[in-house]
Amino acid sequence: MVVDTTIAGITVGDAHPVRIMGAINLSRESFYKGSVTELENVVPAAEQMVAEGADFIDVGARSTWPLADKITKEEERKRLIPALEQLTANVDVPISVDTQCADLARDALEIGVRIVNDVSGLTADPGMVEVVHEYGCPVVVMASDKVPGDVIGMDAVMQSLDRMIKKAENAGIAPEQIIIDPAIGKWVPEKVPIYDFETIDQMERLKVFGKPVLAAISRKSFIDEVLDKPPADRLIGSIAATAITVYKGAHIIRTHDVADTGDAIRVAEAIKGRNIIARKPDHSIEVLDNYSIEVLDIISATDASGYFNRIGTTGTGGRVMMDKTVYRVLKINNVTTTEALIIKQEALSRGCDAALPRDAVSHETDSVDLILMGTELQLKRLSAKLECQARDLPVIAGLVQTALQRFKDTIYRYG
Numbered sequence: 001m002v003v004d005t006t007i008a009g010i011t012v013g014d015a016h017p018v019r020i021m022g023a024i025n026l027s028r029e030s031f032y033k034g035s036v037t038e039l040e041n042v043v044p045a046a047e048q049m050v051a052e053g054a055d056f057i058d059v060g061a062r063s064t065w066p067l068a069d070k071i072t073k074e075e076e077r078k079r080l081i082p083a084l085e086q087l088t089a090n091v092d093v094p095i096s097v098d099t100q101c102a103d104l105a106r107d108a109l110e111i112g113v114r115i116v117n118d119v120s121g122l123t124a125d126p127g128m129v130e131v132v133h134e135y136g137c138p139v140v141v142m143a144s145d146k147v148p149g150d151v152i153g154m155d156a157v158m159q160s161l162d163r164m165i166k167k168a169e170n171a172g173i174a175p176e177q178i179i180i181d182p183a184i185g186k187w188v189p190e191k192v193p194i195y196d197f198e199t200i201d202q203m204e205r206l207k208v209f210g211k212p213v214l215a216a217i218s219r220k221s222f223i224d225e226v227l228d229k230p231p232a233d234r235l236i237g238s239i240a241a242t243a244i245t246v247y248k249g250a251h252i253i254r255t256h257d258v259a260d261t262g263d264a265i266r267v268a269e270a271i272k273g274r275n276i277i278a279r280k281p282d283h284s285i286e287v288l289d290n291y292s293i294e295v296l297d298i299i300s301a302t303d304a305s306g307y308f309n310r311i312g313t314t315g316t317g318g319r320v321m322m323d324k325t326v327y328r329v330l331k332i333n334n335v336t337t338t339e340a341l342i343i344k345q346e347a348l349s350r351g352c353d354a355a356l357p358r359d360a361v362s363h364e365t366d367s368v369d370l371i372l373m374g375t376e377l378q379l380k381r382l383s384a385k386l387e388c389q390a391r392d393l394p395v396i397a398g399l400v401q402t403a404l405q406r407f408k409d410t411i412y413r414y415g
Contacts, residue, residue, distance in 0.1 A: 143160040
């Protein structure tokens with residue numbers, strides 16, 4: 001789904017530059033002490049971020065670090081409102097407020113804040129949906145279930161965001177005003193780093209929602225898992241992860257380090273290239289002149305149903321077709337020539353195929369490698385047939401099934 005929208009006056013989407021959201025942190029309880037800004041420095045800090053390329057400034061006063069000391073709403077207000085008053089009066093880019101409290105969001109919007117960033121995904125405060133709808137402002141919703149960021153694994157991220165989008169749109173929030181955040185970071189103790197690795201690696205799955213994607217990576221704990229370094233020394237790791245995230249489809253990057261992150265973003269954008277879209281020529285004189293083709297990048301069959309739903313297919317139809325949307329190519333090593341020929345024949349009869357060396361056809365060699373290709377559905381049906389065959393074909397069938405399962409095995413792939 002092509003993303004092309006305007007957020008607080010800034011164009012965001014697949015055909016636009018990746019936007020940078022500079023993060024101003026007013027919380028002394030945060031895990032990264034170097035990110036904390038005192039009230040008297042908020043305007044200079046924001047002005048420097050804008051000079052370095054920030055398109056938005058996001059301001060938060062309550063740490064969401066699980067180990068941080070908790071503060072009251074009044075303490076959050078005491079920190080937040082004076083800073084927002086200064087920023088909206090002096091900084092010429094849209095300001096975003098990072099809060100889970102509806103009344104603080106309302107006060108911020110009255111001051112002149114343009115965006116609400118709710119890491120609870122509109123779940124912590126029942127009044128937040130009403131405030132966002134009333135003011136018609138853009139809102140960032142982060143994947144969450146009971147508490148912010150508690151979704152474990154990319155499948156859970158997808159399910160959470162699907163629920164949140166439906167909740168927001170059903171409440172009257174304009175679809176083009178919703179920004180999604182896949183909740184990168186150790187929001188709950190159970191969320192170990194491999195789940196952040198998976199989320200970043202599979203970021204393109206979020207395209208099914210057709211919404212701008214915001215990624216907040218800056219110096220988070222999954223980088224420590226790889227580098228064994230404190231937050232102050234995680235900038236290079238953050239930049240590496242940011243570049244991958246941009247390549248995988250993020251539209252907005254939230255960061256404390258605007259200048260260095262901006263350099264990484266621009267290089268990643270150049271390498272990524274543009275989405276593949278074909279449109280009917282503008283000079284067409286036919287009545288129907290709005291044809292276009294968009295190439296979908298589906299890496300998980302479970303996401304296919306989301307695409308199907310958005311064009312109006314039935315639930316049953318989507319479930320039948322989902323395994324046909326992901327294509328796999330598997331190299332099988334050191335099988336006998338006879339087994340290779342049987343696999344080739346059975347593959348063709350199920351709509352997939354296998355590439356064999358020429359010597360296999362003429363039986364001039366005892367064993368060969370082959371390349372098996374087909375949709376997940378075709379390969380599952382093929383392996384089921386091979387399980388009933390002679391020789392070592394049941395063993396090969398089991399290996400095919402294991403390979404297909406491991407595409408979905410987070411611990412195997414990232415552990």
